[in-house]
Each structure stands twice: as C-alpha cells, then as structure tokens.
Amino acid sequence: xxxxxxxxxALIAILAVTGxxxxxxxxxxxxxxRLRSAPAxxxxxxxxxxxxxAGCANCHTDRPHGGALLAGGRALVTSFGTFYTPNISSDRxxxxxxxxxIDFIRALRRGVGPTGKDYYPSFPYPAFTxxxxxxxxxxxxxxxxxxxQRRADRAPVMHFPYRIRAGIKLxxxxxxxxxxxxxxxxxxxxxxxxxxxxxxVAHCGECHTPRDLLGGVETNRRFAxxxxxxxxxxxxxxxxxxKAIGRWSVDDxxxxxxxxxxPSGDIAGGAMAEVIRGTSALSNEDRLAxxxxxxxxxxxxxAPMQKMSQGG
Amino acid sequence: MMRSVAGEKxxxxxxxxxxxxxIDLHHEVEGNLALKIGVxxxxxxxxxxxxxxxxxxxSEPCAAExxxxxxxxxxxxxxxxxxxxxxxxxxVTGQADQAAALSAAQDLDETASLVPSLFPKGSDSAKxxxxxxxxxxxxxxxxxxxxxxxxxxxxxxxxxxxxxxxEATNVQSSMRALAxxxxxxxxxxxxxxxxxx
Numbered sequence: 001x002x003x004x005x006x007x008x009x010a011l012i013a014i015l016a017v018t019g020x021x022x023x024x025x026x027x028x029x030x031x032x033x034r035l036r037s038a039p040a041x042x043x044x045x046x047x048x049x050x051x052x053x054a055g056c057a058n059c060h061t062d063r064p065h066g067g068a069l070l071a072g073g074r075a076l077v078t079s080f081g082t083f084y085t086p087n088i089s090s091d092r093x094x095x096x097x098x099x100x101x102i103d104f105i106r107a108l109r110r111g112v113g114p115t116g117k118d119y120y121p122s123f124p125y126p127a128f129t130x131x132x133x134x135x136x137x138x139x140x141x142x143x144x145x146x147x148x149q150r151r152a153d154r155a156p157v158m159h160f161p162y163r164i165r166a167g168i169k170l171x172x173x174x175x176x177x178x179x180x181x182x183x184x185x186x187x188x189x190x191x192x193x194x195x196x197x198x199x200x201v202a203h204c205g206e207c208h209t210p211r212d213l214l215g216g217v218e219t220n221r222r223f224a225x226x227x228x229x230x231x232x233x234x235x236x237x238x239x240x241x242x243k244a245i246g247r248w249s250v251d252d253x254x255x256x257x258x259x260x261x262x263p264s265g266d267i268a269g270g271a272m273a274e275v276i277r278g279t280s281a282l283s284n285e286d287r288l289a290x291x292x293x294x295x296x297x298x299x300x301x302x303a304p305m306q307k308m309s310q311g312g
Numbered sequence: 313m314m315r316s317v318a319g320e321k322x323x324x325x326x327x328x329x330x331x332x333x334x335i336d337l338h339h340e341v342e343g344n345l346a347l348k349i350g351v352x353x354x355x356x357x358x359x360x361x362x363x364x365x366x367x368x369x370x371s372e373p374c375a376a377e378x379x380x381x382x383x384x385x386x387x388x389x390x391x392x393x394x395x396x397x398x399x400x401x402x403x404v405t406g407q408a409d410q411a412a413a414l415s416a417a418q419d420l421d422e423t424a425s426l427v428p429s430l431f432p433k434g435s436d437s438a439k440x441x442x443x444x445x446x447x448x449x450x451x452x453x454x455x456x457x458x459x460x461x462x463x464x465x466x467x468x469x470x471x472x473x474x475x476x477x478x479e480a481t482n483v484q485s486s487m488r489a490l491a492x493x494x495x496x497x498x499x500x501x502x503x504x505x506x507x508x509x
Contacts, residue, residue, distance in 0.1 A: 269496075270503065273499055277496075
C-alpha cells in the first residue's frame with residue numbers, strides 16, 4: 001500500500017513535469033515529420049507480409065468474438081487499464097480512411113494521432129518506430145486495399161492516473177527512441193535483417209522482455225522472459241541460455257516460426273500461436289535471419305520464479 | 313428328622329437357588345437387549361452419516377481427483393503426440409528414414425483418436441491452477457472445440473498418408489497443415505500455461 005502511495009505521488013510529480021513539457025514543447029507539429037526517402041516500389045504484397053509479421057490484425061480484430069478484420073474492439077486487459085483497440089480499417093468515418101501518408105507514419109513513428117492525441121504504448125509504436133518509411137507505407141497501402149469496416153471505437157477504461165494522456169508525453173521522453181533503425185556495419189547482412197524484423201516489425205521484445213514499473217522494457221534483460229502486459233500470461237525466456245532455448249539450433253527456431261513445432265515436440269499456443277501465424281507468412285530467409293539474430297543474443301538465465309512448463 | 317432337613321437340603325439342592333448370579337444373568341439378558349438395540353441404532357446412525365458423507369462430501373474430492381487424473385493422462389497422451397511429431401520432423405529434415413516416420417505417423421493417427429475423450433469437465437486450469445493448462449473456455453465453446461477435434465483427426469490421417477507416399481515435400485506440407493490448423497489453432501485459444509497466473 002505504501003509503495004502504491006509513493007508510486008502515485010511520484011506519478012503526480014511526473015504529471016506536473018509533463019504539464020510543463022506540454023506547455024513549453026507544445027503539440028507535435030505535423031509538418032516536422034518528413035519522409036526520409038520517397039516511398040520506393042514496395043508492392044501491396046510486401047505490405048501484406050509486413051502487416052502479417054507485425055501482427056496488426058491480431059490486436060485490431062476482435063477475433064475472440066468473431067469481429068471483422070481490422071474493425072477493432074478487441075479488449076486488451078493490462079494492469080494500467082483495459083484497452084479496446086481502435087478500428088484501423090480503411091473506412092472513412094469509423095476507420096483511418098481519411099488519413100494521409102504523413103498521418104500514418106506519425107502514428108507508427110511517434111505514437112501521435114492526426115489531432116495530436118498521444119497513444120498509449122500498448123500500441124507497440126516503440127517497436128514500429130524503427131521501421132523504414134517505405135515499409136510503414138507498404139503496410140498502409142495494404143490496409144487500404146482491405147474492405148472498410150463500419151464499427152465505432154470504444155474508449156479505453158484506464159485506472160488512475162494512467163487515464164491522463166498527457167503523461168504519455170513524459171513516458172515518450174524517457175523511453176521512445178525514434179527510428180528508423182540503423183544497420184550495424186560490423187554485423188552481417190543476415191543479422192541486420194533479423195534485428196530489423198525482431199525489433200521493428202515482429203516486436204518480439206514487447207512480450208519477451210520484462211518491463212520496469214513505468215512499463216518501459218528493461219534493456220539489460222532483453223528477451224529474458226516476462227509476464228506479458230496483456231493478460232499477465234508468461235512469455236518465456238528466449239535467450240540462448242541452456243535453461244531457455246540454448247539447445248535449439250538456428251534451424252529449430254526458424255522452423256518454429258513457421259509451424260510452431262518445438263524441438264521437444266510441443267506446439268506453440270496462446271499469443272505465440274498468433275505471432276507464428278504472422279511469421280509463417282515471411283520467407284524462409286527472413287525466418288532464418290530472425291533466428292540468427294535471436295541466437296546471437298547474450299544468454300540470460302530465466303528469472304527464478306519463472307519455471308516454464310506447458311502441456312495438456 | 314434330620315433327614316427331612318437333608319431332604320429339604322436335597323430339595324434345596326434341586327431347586328435352583330435364587331442365586332445372585334442367576335438374577336444377575338437374567339438382568340444381563342435384559343440389559344443386552346437394550347444394548348443391542350442401542351448399538352444397532354448407533355450403527356444405523358453412523359451408517360447414515362457415512363452414506364451422507366460419501367454422497368455429499370466425499371464424492372466431491374473423488375470427482376476432483378478424477379479431474380487431476382484426467383489432466384495427467386491428457387498430458388501423457390499429448391507428450392506422445394509430440395514425440396511422434398518430432399520423429400516425423402526428423403524424417404523431413406533428413407535425420408530419420410521413412411520406416412521410422414511411418415510408424416510414428418501410424419502411432420500419431422491412432423493416439424490422436426483418443427483426444428476427444430481427454431477433456432472431461434473438471435480437468436480445467438481454473439480448477440487445477442499450475443497443473444492443468446486446459447482453459448475453461450473449452451467447455452464454453454463445444455462446437456468450436458468439436459471442429460478442432462475434427463481438424464485433428466483429418467490432419468493426422470492426411471499426414472499418415474503423406475508419409476506413406478515417401479515425398480518429403482508432401483510430408484512437410486501435411487505436417488505444417490496439421491500443426492497450424494489443428495494443434496496450433498487449438499493451443500492458440502484453449503491452451504494456457506501451467507506457470508501463468
């Protein structure tokens with residue numbers, strides 16, 4: 001209880017600072033986003049693959065209740081509150097059909113809407129920000145090729161003090177590193193492709209990396225396993241530690257991302273099954289690149305409480 | 313005259329003396345009867361209580377133990393399916409021969425036919441946290457679950473056939489279809505984690 005009270009006091013202080021930041025800094029100026037490169041010839045098909053690997057449809061479709069593709073409404077229950085994902089179909093009234101390319105890039109790169117609204121990081125823009133403009137726009141083109149859905153958005157139900165969106169501005173100052181990702185010239189092309197897919201697109205760390213009190217990922221325990229923000233289910237340690245996936249070969253991991261079959265004969269379930277639906281749309285080379293990158297991470301033993309077991 | 317006394321004595325001998333023992337014996341018989349009725353009544357009551365316990369209280373832990381046993385059994389069967397899948401995958405990646413894959417595919421197909429019987433009520437993760445990973449939603453969506461069970465039996469039959477043809481690409485696509493449309497699709501919605509809260 002005491003910790004909670006302190007925690008609230010700290011947050012109120014943070015909000016006060018945020019208020020100042022907001023007053024001084026003003027709203028994000030839409031014209032400050034510039035396309036880094038003219039969108040090159042990426043096809044709707046490329047967009048479809050990226051869209052699948054990024055899992056946009058997983059969150060923005062209320063699959064548990066048979067909702068239409070991208071019509072939103074899926075409830076994401078977190079300790080900060082319950083989000084109902086917005087409609088991001090191409091509908092001009094209910095979806096994002098009126099959004100310009102700049103609007104779309106700004107949302108994924110900075111987590112800011114066309115009217116200046118800050119998005120909660122439950123929308124994984126801290127990962128998507130690392131995508132290239134080309135890839136972001138390829139996704140937009142694909143979304144706009146899908147049928148529009150007429151379904152009104154529902155506001156999130158947040159606990160105090162997270163209800164106040166202005167707090168997100170400060171959160172971004174602390175945690176948001178705007179992309180796109182720069183390739184590491186010391187690493188192979190394959191490693192860099194893997195890094196891009198893991199960090200920017202498939203956002204593996206959003207589930208597998210533990211978070212600190214403010215919901216930022218703990219950068220020194222990347223991929224060491226975590227209770228996921230959504231539903232609190234455990235996403236296991238996927239570093240090459242012997243207690244994690246040290247015994248998996250690169251091929252084992254690449255093929256797991258295709259069919260979900262683990263070296264022990266188990267088949268992925270839960271959120272990971274949804275992720276695999278996306279990664280199975282990638283090419284074999286891309287899946288191998290992801291595996292090469294993940295297997296090149298520092299091994300971190302799973303947290304002691306985290307005894308992983310699964311089955312029946 | 314003394315004889316008569318003796319006779320009296322004999323008569324006395326003949327006539328059962330109203331001895332304390334005898335009177336006590338008589339009393340004892342009467343006491344026993346009361347006791348017997350008492351014991352019988354007590355036993356009946358105890359019996360009734362026991363029957364009551366068995367019917368109400370004891371049957372509860374018994375059914376619950378069944379749920380746990382069913383969970384354990386389910387996990388054993390699932391592990392066996394996993395071992396078979398592993399063996400077939402070794403064939404796809406060139407680490408095992410067709411004969412090994414074929415016997416695994418047969419076992420897979422036969423073992424999979426047990427799966428519809430592996431989900432009795434009361435074997436869910438809400439009842440057995442940390443032990444069962446079968447989400448309670450299974451019993452809320454019987455039609456959907458039934459469809460997944462059908463996808464499983466169709467998928468294992470198809471895989472068995474593909475392994476029979478000896479074409480690695482056939483086997484791979486059958487295995488992928490089974491893993492995604494049956495196993496993966498079911499695990500996605502209906503399998504939680506035993507370590508999750």
